[in-house]
Amino acid sequence: MERELSYTAAVHEATESEMSRDESVIVMGLGVDDYLGIYGTTKGLAEKFGPERCFDTPLAEDGMTGVAIGAALAGLRPIHVHIRMDFLVLAVNQLVNFAAKARYMYGGQVHVPMVVRAVIGRSWGQGAQHSQALYSWFMHTPGLKVFAPSTPYDAKGTMIAAIRDDNPVVMIEHRHLHAGKGHVPAESYTVPFGKARVLAAGTDVTLVGVSYMALEALRAHEYLREAGISAEVIDPVCLAPLDIDTIVESVNRTGRLVVADNAWTTCGAASEIITQVLERVERPVKFRRIGFAPVVCPTTRKLEDRFYPTSVTVATAAYDLVRPSGARWAPEQKPAVERVTFKGPF
Numbered sequence: 001m002e003r004e005l006s007y008t009a010a011v012h013e014a015t016e017s018e019m020s021r022d023e024s025v026i027v028m029g030l031g032v033d034d035y036l037g038i039y040g041t042t043k044g045l046a047e048k049f050g051p052e053r054c055f056d057t058p059l060a061e062d063g064m065t066g067v068a069i070g071a072a073l074a075g076l077r078p079i080h081v082h083i084r085m086d087f088l089v090l091a092v093n094q095l096v097n098f099a100a101k102a103r104y105m106y107g108g109q110v111h112v113p114m115v116v117r118a119v120i121g122r123s124w125g126q127g128a129q130h131s132q133a134l135y136s137w138f139m140h141t142p143g144l145k146v147f148a149p150s151t152p153y154d155a156k157g158t159m160i161a162a163i164r165d166d167n168p169v170v171m172i173e174h175r176h177l178h179a180g181k182g183h184v185p186a187e188s189y190t191v192p193f194g195k196a197r198v199l200a201a202g203t204d205v206t207l208v209g210v211s212y213m214a215l216e217a218l219r220a221h222e223y224l225r226e227a228g229i230s231a232e233v234i235d236p237v238c239l240a241p242l243d244i245d246t247i248v249e250s251v252n253r254t255g256r257l258v259v260a261d262n263a264w265t266t267c268g269a270a271s272e273i274i275t276q277v278l279e280r281v282e283r284p285v286k287f288r289r290i291g292f293a294p295v296v297c298p299t300t301r302k303l304e305d306r307f308y309p310t311s312v313t314v315a316t317a318a319y320d321l322v323r324p325s326g327a328r329w330a331p332e333q334k335p336a337v338e339r340v341t342f343k344g345p346f
Contacts, residue, residue: 002183002343002344003183003184003185003186004152004181004182004183004184004343005152005156005181005182005184006152006178006179006180006181007151007152007155007173007177007178007179007180007181007182008039008040008041008178008179009040009152009184010152010153010155010156010159010184011041011155011156011159011173011178012040012041012042012043013156013184014155014156014157014159014160014163015027015041015042015045015079015159015163016045016048017160017188018159018160018163018164019045019048019049019053019054021188022077022163023053024075024076024077025053025076025077025078025079025163026052026053026054026055026071026076026077026078026079027042027045027053027054027055027078027079027081028054028055028056028057028064028067028068028078028079028080028081029042029056029057029064029079029080029081029082029083029117030056030057030059030081030082030083031056031081031083032045032046032054032055032056032081033045033046033051033054033055033056034056038081038083038117038119039119039175039178040178041081041178042054042081061082061087061088061090061091062090062091062093062094064080064091065080065091065094065095065099065116066094068080068114068116069094069098069099069102069112069114071114072099072111072112072113072114072168073102073110073111073112077113077114077115077163078114078115079114079115079117079163080114080115080116080117081117082116082117082118082119083119084118084119084120084130085118085119085120085132085133085134085135085172086129086130086131086132086134088116088118088134089134092137095116095138095141095144095168095170096137096138096141096144098112099112099114099143099144099168100141100142100143100144100168101143103143103167104143111166111167112166112167112168113163113165113166113167113168114168114169115159115162115163115168115169115171116168116169116170116171117171117173118135118170118171118172118173119173119174119175120132120133120135120172120173120174120175120211120262121133121174121175121176121177121212121262122175122176122304122308123175125299125300125301126297126299126304127297127298127299128296128297128299131297132263132297133172133174133211133261133262133263134263135148135170135172135239135263135269136263136267136268136269136272138170138240139239139240139242139269139272143167143168144167144168144169144170144240145162145165145167145168145169145170145193145238145240145241146169146170146172146238146239146240147161147162147169147170147171147172147193147237147238147239148171148172148210148211148236148237148238148239149171149173149191149211149237150174150177150209150211150212150214150215150235150237150342151180151182151197151235151342151343151344152180152181152182152183152184153182153183153184153185153191153344154191154197154235154237155173155177156184156189157189157190157191158171158190158191158237158238159171160188160189160190160191161190161191161192161193164190165193172211172239173211174211174212174262176212177211177212177215180215180341181341181343182341182342182343182344183343183344191237192238193238193241194238194241194242194243195237195238195243195246196234196235196236196237196238196243196246196247197234197235197237198232198233198234198246198250199214199217199218199233199234199235199342200218200221200231200232200233201232202221202230202231202232202233202254203230203232203253203254204224204229204230204231204254204256204322205224205229205230205231205232205254205256205257205258205318205321205322206231206232206234206247206250206251206254206256206257206258207220207221207231207232207233207234207258207260207314207318208233208234208235208236208247208257208258208259208260208270208273209233209234209235209259209260209314210236210239210259210260210261210262210269210270211262212262213260213261213262213290213309213314214233214234214235214342215340215341215342216260216309216310216311216313216314217231217233217235217258217260217311217314218233218340218341218342219311219314219315219337219338219340220233220311220312220314220315220318221233222337222340223311223312223315223331223337224315224318224319226331227315227319227329227331229318229319229322229323231318232250232253232254234246234247234250236273239269242272242273242276244273244276244277244280247273247276247277248276248277248280248281251277251281251285252281252282252283255283255284255285255286256285256286256287256318256321256322257274257277257285257286257287257288258287258288258289258290258314258317258318258321259273259274259287259288259289259290260290260291260309260313260314261289261290261291261292261309262291262292263291263292264291264292264294265289265290265291265292265294266294268289268291270289270290270291271289274287274289286321286324287321288317288318288320288321290309290313290314290317291309292307292308292309293306293307295307310333311333311337311338312330312331312333315330315331316329316330316331
């Protein structure tokens with residue numbers, strides 16, 4: 001019988017099992033030891049493992065990231081949790097100029113086995129400073145690995161892989177994913193770096209969705225199917241290293257590509273994916289990138305609804321690529337389709 005867990009429970013299970021397996025694993029960050037426990041992902045860890053291994057930190061991202069790096073250099077495996085990615089800006093110097101480069105600068109004599117969990121995603125009224133998904137900054141930096149799992153299965157497997165890796169890993173978690181449920185084995189397992197996942201097969205257009213946008217791409221797949229268009233949906237899972245080969249293989253068959261991101265398109269993950277595809281693909285390709293409008297995120301709900309891309313945005317863009325001379329089309333949102341999610345098993 002299939003075992004279902006929520007994304008939250010999958011992250012919690014991965015963390016708890018690795019803390020039980022390896023005493024060097026610690027959890028630190030604002031609110032990790034309170035009763036809410038970062039959406040429930042760290043709930044009860046302080047009680048089970050003690051305050052030395054799961055503890056709250058001051059509102060000092062730069063300094064606390066330095067503490068995490070120092071702990072990693074000293075032999076621990078810290079998981080540093082940030083409930084909003086926006087405030088990783090305060091720690092970019094630590095992550096980019098030291099964590100990412102220490103192994104190289106010391107000739108492989110040191111390692112920085114740390115995990116940085118960063119939550120992204122919309123929520124009503126987030127506004128300019130709580131709405132940003134800045135993972136393309138970290139994709140840009142050699143020495144940092146970046147995971148962005150969209151399913152509970154991948155959430156558990158990537159977390160375990162990140163904890164066990166000897167390099168700094170940034171884990172991207174969209175807050176809307178945490179309630180989603182899916183197949184998660186009880187045993188310990190890892191999901192490899194640099195391997196994308198095909199969530200739905202198709203022949204007319206390739207849809208690539210980063211993090212939560214993988215779910216919106218799956219919903220777009222359903223709308224397009226109703227319109228007679230077959231869309232292949234790919235979740236990169238890992239953004240650095242990036243599995244471009246799986247995407248190129250799909251685009252070589254479909255000739256069309258839509259990449260949906262949770263961020264601005266300029267210099268973003270979507271731009272990088274499209275560029276790498278065009279460098280390798282063996283046929284002419286029609287393509288479109290989808291992301292935030294080039295403005296600061298608004299605060300009011302009506303403007304937010306226009307700012308954030310959705311399944312309808314993705315489906316409409318794909319339809320236009322497949323039938324460019326046809327009548328203007330946009331699907332009517334259906335509750336049943338909007339509840340579509342990917343459950344596995346893999």
